[in-house]
Amino acid sequence: MARRALTTTAATLTVTAALLLTACGGGGDKSSDDIKGADAGSSPSASASTSTPSGSERPDITIPSSFQLTFENWTSSDPDEQAVLNDxxxxxxxxxxxxxxxxxxxxxxxxxxxxxAGLSQDREWIKSYTGKNVTVIGELPVFDPQATLFAKKTKAQLRYCTDESKAQTKNRKTGEVVGNPAGTDPQVAYVVTMQKNEQGVWQTVSTNSKRGGCS
Structure with missing residues (x-):
């Protein structure tokens, strides 16, 4: 029920597609529901969250108000690091x-x-939800970001944490809402490997996650 905590295998992310929504990656505990989402079939409304980073030709992305995906302190005084955070x-x-x-x-x-490679991994993660006919709802804070650039600022590593305490999955047909099992650590740490393409966009190559990895 958190970010798409995609691991190398989608199964690691979510056994029943619930909270984890990190990008594909390695690691990450199994949980009965690892994704936070919004009502199935719900269309963006005036209260929906829309964000477009500065730069050239970035796509508009809208998320319904039924899923509150928030980014805390998602800033850096370094413009190169900020570009990584934005993308x-x-x-x-x-x-x-x-x-x-x-x-x-x-x-x-x-x-x-x-x-x-990143898209192939993320599709596995997304199908762990769509294949079970569930979406995500609730709240998912994303916090403690840290961007590190290397290889002459053409590659980067982005670390952050999510808190799945108030995230759930919702069955599109039955309306059943499911959260993480009792006793599950709600915080998940992510490590995202990124690279800059010729258009200057920081693209995700892979994502690794570890439940309980946030301090």
Whole structure:
């Protein structure tokens, strides 16, 4: 019920597709529901969250108010680091939007923010929800971001944490709402590997997650 905590195998993320919504990656405990989302079939409303980072031709991404995906202290005084934070944020939003909109292929926005390898991984994560006919609802704070650039600022690593305490999945047909099992650590740490493409977009290559990895 958190961010798309995609691990190398989608199964690691969510056994029943509930909270984790991190990008694909390695690690991450199994939980009966690892995704936070919004009502199935719900369309963006005036209260929906829309964000477009500065830059060229970034896609618009809208998330319904039924899923509150918030980014705390998502800023850096370094413009290069801020660029990584901006695109990393939108990539995560694109993944959740795909789950909410029931798009197993991830949609155009996610393809914009993912490399080919990253998109393949994220599709596995998204299908762990769409394949079970569930969406995400509730609240998912994303916090403690740390961006590190290397390889002459062409590659980067983005770390952050999520708190799934108030995130759930909702069955599109039955309306059943499911959260993480009792006793599950709600905080999940993510490590996202990124690279800058020729258009200057920081794309996700892979994502690893670890439940309980936040301090």
């Amino acid at each position: 990393g944020k939108e990539q995560l939003r694109a993944g959740y939007a795909a789950i909410i909109e029931n798009k197993p292929d991830g949609g155009e926005a996610l393809a914009f923010y993912d490399t080919e």
